[in-house]
Amino acid sequence: xxxxxxxxxxxxxxxxxxxxxxxxxxxxxxxxxxxxxxxxxxxxxxxxxxxxxxxxxxxxxxxxxxxxxxxxxxxxxxxxxxxxxxxxxxxxxxxxxxxxxxxxxxxxxxxxxxxxxxxxxxxxxxxxxxxxxxxxxxxxxxxxxxxxxxxxxxxxxxxxxxxxxxxxxxxxxxxxxxxxxxxxxxxxxxxxxxxxxxxxxxxxxxxxxxxxxxxxxxxxxxxxxxxxxxxxxxxxxxxxxxxxxxxxxxxxxxxxxxxxxxxxxxxxxxxxxxxxxxxxxxxxxxxxxxxxxxxxxxxxxxxxxxxxxxxxxxxxxxxxxxxxxxxxxxxxxxxxxxxxxxxxxxxxxxxxxxxxxxxxxxxxxxxxxxxxx
Numbered sequence: 001x002x003x004x005x006x007x008x009x010x011x012x013x014x015x016x017x018x019x020x021x022x023x024x025x026x027x028x029x030x031x032x033x034x035x036x037x038x039x040x041x042x043x044x045x046x047x048x049x050x051x052x053x054x055x056x057x058x059x060x061x062x063x064x065x066x067x068x069x070x071x072x073x074x075x076x077x078x079x080x081x082x083x084x085x086x087x088x089x090x091x092x093x094x095x096x097x098x099x100x101x102x103x104x105x106x107x108x109x110x111x112x113x114x115x116x117x118x119x120x121x122x123x124x125x126x127x128x129x130x131x132x133x134x135x136x137x138x139x140x141x142x143x144x145x146x147x148x149x150x151x152x153x154x155x156x157x158x159x160x161x162x163x164x165x166x167x168x169x170x171x172x173x174x175x176x177x178x179x180x181x182x183x184x185x186x187x188x189x190x191x192x193x194x195x196x197x198x199x200x201x202x203x204x205x206x207x208x209x210x211x212x213x214x215x216x217x218x219x220x221x222x223x224x225x226x227x228x229x230x231x232x233x234x235x236x237x238x239x240x241x242x243x244x245x246x247x248x249x250x251x252x253x254x255x256x257x258x259x260x261x262x263x264x265x266x267x268x269x270x271x272x273x274x275x276x277x278x279x280x281x282x283x284x285x286x287x288x289x290x291x292x293x294x295x296x297x298x299x300x301x302x303x304x305x306x307x308x309x310x311x312x313x314x315x316x317x318x319x320x321x322x323x324x325x326x327x328x329x330x331x332x333x334x335x336x337x338x339x340x341x342x343x344x345x346x347x348x349x350x351x352x353x354x355x356x357x358x359x360x361x362x363x364x365x366x367x368x369x370x371x372x373x
């Protein structure tokens with residue numbers, strides 16, 4: 001195997017697959033990146049058995065292929081070497097089947113490679129009827145929901161994102177049992193199959209990092225125990241979480257005793273300032289009170305002190321409410337809205353608080369209140 005390739009091109013694709021390099025795996029080959037060089041181009045593969053990422057670099061003027069072949073190179077070393085070399089082009093050559101030489105005009109690294117036969121046989125199969133989405137829209141979907149996933153491995157389904165696909169609608173739900181993020185997307189085409197799957201949140205967040213803010217398409221190839229994302233020249237495969245995701249629809253109340261319209265940025269900043277005087281042991285609890293068209297936000301701590309701040313709001317009823325909640329949870333919910341204003345629905349002092357973008361029903365954020373008595 002012998003190739004001369006532009007450094008930035010190689011580094012870009014090494015960075016993509018490196019997210020799947022396994023450090024603690026019992027299979028030594030999984031600590032490496034598999035290089036497969038053919039006349040068509042260079043394929044890089046990395047896997048930790050939980051996710052597999054494959055990136056294909058087609059042959060261009062930035063690549064000179066002299067001899068095809070395959071080799072596994074330790075991931076952390078090849079990434080550091082390529083990143084730090086100052087030259088525009090890098091030479092990569094395999095000698096005696098397992099000796100790898102990485103060289104430029106003034107530098108030469110000799111690494112021990114691993115035989116390609118030691119790499120597990122990983123199948124990245126594609127379905128005949130993938131679900132196709134706009135990549136920018138899909139990235140936004142992940143950013144607006146994945147943060148609400150649980151980190152408690154005792155309830156595996158809650159550590160993932162639940163995708164329900166029926167007809168031309170994709171409903172994404174994410175909850176840690178204290179809050180819920182829900183986003184609904186309309187698909188351009190009807191799905192031939194109904195799906196109800198749970199994808200590990202940390203895996204799908206890595207998928208979103210690969211997506212750029214353009215209007216390319218991303219394909220979702222869904223199977224019984226895995227999902228394959230196909231985007232540009234990258235294939236990203238993740239396992240699915242076994243278990244049933246809870247039915248979150250019954251958490252969303254049909255009626256409210258009060259709806260408040262408020263500027264998203266102003267509310268975020270008020271909560272941010274008021275939460276300064278909360279402590280971690282108190283779960284960053286702040287209290288919201290409405291009195292006419294004035295909203296008062298306050299917090300207090302016996303050790304630190306107390307704070308109170310007011311802001312103007314618009315209400316749909318004369319009703320007033322006092323309710324307490326986690327400042328961090330509400331701030332994280334507000335942060336993902338792209339509308340200037342949001343509508344807050346209150347059902348009662350011990351019932352969920354619902355946040356919606358003004359005139360937008362496709363994104364809902366729900367936060368449970370905290371009893372302070």
